[in-house]
Amino acid sequence: MTKIVMKFGGTSVESTEKITDVANRVKGEKENGHDIVVVVSAMGKATDELSKLAFELADSPSKREMDMLLSSGEQVTMALLSLKLNAIGVEAISLTGAQAGLITDSVHRNAKVMKMDPSKIDGLLAANKVVIVAGFQGISEAGEITTLGRGGSDTTAVAIAASIEAEICDIYTDVDGIYTSDPRYIESARKLEQLEYDEMLELANLGAGVLHPRAVEFAKNYKVPLRVRPSFKDGEGTILKEEVDVENNLVVRGVAFESDIVRLTIEYEIPFNGSLASIFTTLAANHINVDIIVQSIVEGVKPAVSFSIKKESLSEAITVLETHKQALGFTFADFEVGLSKVSIVGSGMVSNPGVAAQMFDRLRKENIPVKMVSTSEIKVSVVVPQQNMIEAANALHDEFELALTHQSV
Amino acid sequence: MTKIVMKFGGTSVESTEKITDVANRVKGEKENGHDIVVVVSAMGKATDELSKLAFELADSPSKREMDMLLSSGEQVTMALLSLKLNAIGVEAISLTGAQAGLITDSVHRNAKVMKMDPSKIDGLLAANKVVIVAGFQGISEAGEITTLGRGGSDTTAVAIAASIEAEICDIYTDVDGIYTSDPRYIESARKLEQLEYDEMLELANLGAGVLHPRAVEFAKNYKVPLRVRPSFKDGEGTILKEEVDVENNLVVRGVAFESDIVRLTIEYEIPFNGSLASIFTTLAANHINVDIIVQSIVEGVKPAVSFSIKKESLSEAITVLETHKQALGFTFADFEVGLSKVSIVGSGMVSNPGVAAQMFDRLRKENIPVKMVSTSEIKVSVVVPQQNMIEAANALHDEFELALTHQSV
CATH class of the missing domain: 3.40.1160.10 (Acetylglutamate kinase-like)
Known part of the structure; x- marks a missing residue:
């Protein structure tokens, strides 16, 4: 039995x-x-x-x-x-x-x-x-x-x-x-x-x-x-x-999306007298879930780090950052609301390096601005304006041919 | 503690x-x-x-x-x-x-x-x-x-x-x-x-x-x-x-009463070819609860046994008795509805033999007919017409002075 x-x-x-x-x-x-x-x-x-x-x-x-x-x-x-x-x-x-x-x-x-x-x-x-x-x-x-x-x-x-x-x-x-x-x-x-x-x-x-x-x-x-x-x-x-x-082994298997994302940006001087790790440790200690983190160091511009959180955590995140900015040694620079996250998922990506490029190319063609990017072995996520979220998800669903029934996944 | x-x-x-x-x-x-x-x-x-x-x-x-x-x-x-x-x-x-x-x-x-x-x-x-x-x-x-x-x-x-x-x-x-x-x-x-x-x-x-x-x-x-x-x-x-x-050791401590009692009577010939025990065994096997049982053998009259049950069991009891009367060897004689049971309770009765007599005497003075009697070491129960139940209970409550607070029981 x-x-x-x-x-x-x-x-x-x-x-x-x-x-x-x-x-x-x-x-x-x-x-x-x-x-x-x-x-x-x-x-x-x-x-x-x-x-x-x-x-x-x-x-x-x-x-x-x-x-x-x-x-x-x-x-x-x-x-x-x-x-x-x-x-x-x-x-x-x-x-x-x-x-x-x-x-x-x-x-x-x-x-x-x-x-x-x-x-x-x-x-x-x-x-x-x-x-x-x-x-x-x-x-x-x-x-x-x-x-x-x-x-x-x-x-x-x-x-x-x-x-x-x-x-x-x-x-x-x-x-x-x-x-x-x-x-x-x-x-x-x-x-x-x-x-x-x-x-x-x-x-x-x-x-x-x-x-x-x-x-x-x-x-x-x-x-x-x-x-x-x-x-x-x-x-x-x-x-x-x-x-x-094996016959079902497509590169991309799903498109996920999530609204109400906020991007926060903080700037710091070099040499940095705090550490990036301590900023995120402090946020975690206050139960603020940070998702995507992007650091940018560009010649002639103050170094900065941007990260995304959910909108519901915004006011608490700002309070925490303001409270600790002296100790952590940074300047709170900016935040942007009205964002969303769109992701493509598929275990085949790891052996198909062109997938992320194909995703960015399609979004560019659709005139959807990409604010942040994050990749893992089986996922690529982009942060885009909330008003473009469904449009982006539909475009990617189409781009990777997820609707085609002959690809019986 | x-x-x-x-x-x-x-x-x-x-x-x-x-x-x-x-x-x-x-x-x-x-x-x-x-x-x-x-x-x-x-x-x-x-x-x-x-x-x-x-x-x-x-x-x-x-x-x-x-x-x-x-x-x-x-x-x-x-x-x-x-x-x-x-x-x-x-x-x-x-x-x-x-x-x-x-x-x-x-x-x-x-x-x-x-x-x-x-x-x-x-x-x-x-x-x-x-x-x-x-x-x-x-x-x-x-x-x-x-x-x-x-x-x-x-x-x-x-x-x-x-x-x-x-x-x-x-x-x-x-x-x-x-x-x-x-x-x-x-x-x-x-x-x-x-x-x-x-x-x-x-x-x-x-x-x-x-x-x-x-x-x-x-x-x-x-x-x-x-x-x-x-x-x-x-x-x-x-x-x-x-x-x-000891100071509270009254003879009677409480008067209980219960309505909706039915008395059933069955008659039999002597020599009895069944047995009284088998009648009550048969009733018990059919989940009919028998309370008081009184047997009367009077010269010149057919011997009979009366017993009380609750009214809700009446139709089933009659069915059971009719079904088994051949096998058990008796004649179903009579039943009387509209009865109730009134009891006096007290552990002192066992050493006070006059209590039952006092009870019957009071009920006689009140002109309340007693249909059946049952006694145990600490209880005497009588079956009386339902319309007399509360009257009887009040009379006995009075008779044994249960209302008197100086007898703090």
């Missing part, structure tokens, strides 16, 4: 009707002859509602007690799904994270998986039961209930899939799969059949929460094939794996 | 406002210098709402999964209370039944406490923490989550009190304590200061769910002083113990 893990998020189990649909879907897979582990999140808005109660009682509720509180949410879903499966003739049993053997460190609200002991689940699968496990939660060595933080249920599913050596870990969502770009804005965006883990990590914001990066990293480390599939319709979704099939 | 257990039921924790009130009450007791364990039920109607979801999904939901489902309810309450206590400066920690060490048998939905290991709680009390434990739930030796059935949170509180050798187990409720009779009907009913466990068991229906008989039996077996107290006002409530103080 092939072992598979099926993970359903909160919106897929938000009502008894939807839980019934999930039960029927699980029954179908069981009848296909698979050994099945189902991982579930809390129903719909249950976690938010529990959090709301907590914050009515305490401004900064104990993290340990928040884990105790929130972990009750998945317990409800898994019991309901299990009793529905049993009612329709599928032998099922639900397990808390602790019962399933998911051991974490003891960092409440953001615990890391330390160990996943598959013996309990394997024993139940051998007894022909569908095993339903609470996502998001585990237990520390000290016996404390913990939760895994954002995207935790995806991580649970991947950890279980790795431990029982499942053939595939299916993440059911309300989207059809991962697209070449955001179909809400890029009309010709096309669903990908396959994608590499690293590409998924770079494209994370394309899927807008479809899959949490931590789960993707976990899948990558343990080489668990992950599939993103639609919960309530047919469709093969998108498979994530180490390397996509 | 004196150890005390404080138990709060669902209505006492039904909202964040009430949880705040409970937290303040716990804080007060902590400041009085006690070591405190708090046992909580699920919030208000939470258990009912979870059950409703389950029955939307399955006609007869798996008992194991119902336990998994329902046990999430207390987990919410205990976490909320704990984070509130921490927020108001009282170090607190919540524990599931399993974490607290409450081991049960494996009868899901109606588990019995097998063992309560106090080591975890004692360790936390020693570290000066208020320990909050989920009522109603435990864990079997096999690691399965179980629930204790009706009144389960009371039983949890008593089991913990016994294991940590608490000075007292306070059951907080929405009533002031246990009364000599139901104050909604008997105007002169008076709150009792003390009551014996056995009397409480007999008076159970006086308190209408104030305290579950199983918890009272548990307290009796382990000699745990139990106190029923009002949640949201001052008042010493009623203390239950092995023996009440």
